[in-house]
Amino acid sequence: MEGSRKMKKEALIRAMDSFRIESQSVLDLLEYMDYEAFGKAVELMSGCARIATSGCGHSGIACMHFAHSLCCIERPARFIYPSEAVHGAMGFVQKGDVVIVASRGGKSEELMPLLEISSKKDANIISITENLNSPIAQRSDVVIPMKIQRECDKYNCQSTASFVVLTAIFDALQVALIEETDYANERFALIHPAGAVGGKLKNLR
Secondary structure, X not given: OOOOXXXXXXXHHHHHHHHHHHHHHHHHHHHHOOHHHHHHHHHHHHHOOOEEEEEOHHHHHHHHHHHHHHHHOOOOEEEOOHHHHOOOHHHHOOOOOEEEEEOOOOOOHHHHHHHHHHHHOOOXXXXXXXXXXXXXXXXXXXXEEOOOOOOOOOOOOOOOXXXXXXXXXXXXXXHHHHHHOOOOHHHHHHHOXXXXXXXXXXXXX
């Protein structure tokens, strides 16, 4: 095409570095993960009636995805916007339920009222954070660690590697719950009849 040009060499180098940084960040989880805390989280989630997730920014987006993933294995869940938590949305949470919050720094002020309400309602709080001594970690019943060496962009500011690591932790929790609850693919076939996945599961319905 006339007027088109190739991507800058430095841009390609940055893109390749991004693959390396994110891949290593996920691999590092194997070494520093607190598997006792992870197991406790799976135990709580497998035994509760409802699960709420919440977070701000990119952490919130990952939490939205996780809430949907939990519904896909028939663990009733919903994402609660921090701003809506103090306007009645916490009515979803009942005694014995699980509330999962994600905050890399563990200091998101928007999440503190949600944690206070969860505690007063005797819900179990699971946090995922890099700062194990943070206010959010201290208010939690279970703390799952996450950490990265750096983000992928040259300024080390954009939520890139940290987002991937958080999503990887949520994926690990989901697949562990499938095993813990003996969730059968036949049940998934019933609730996911549409799309390519539905076609793949058609013979199980």
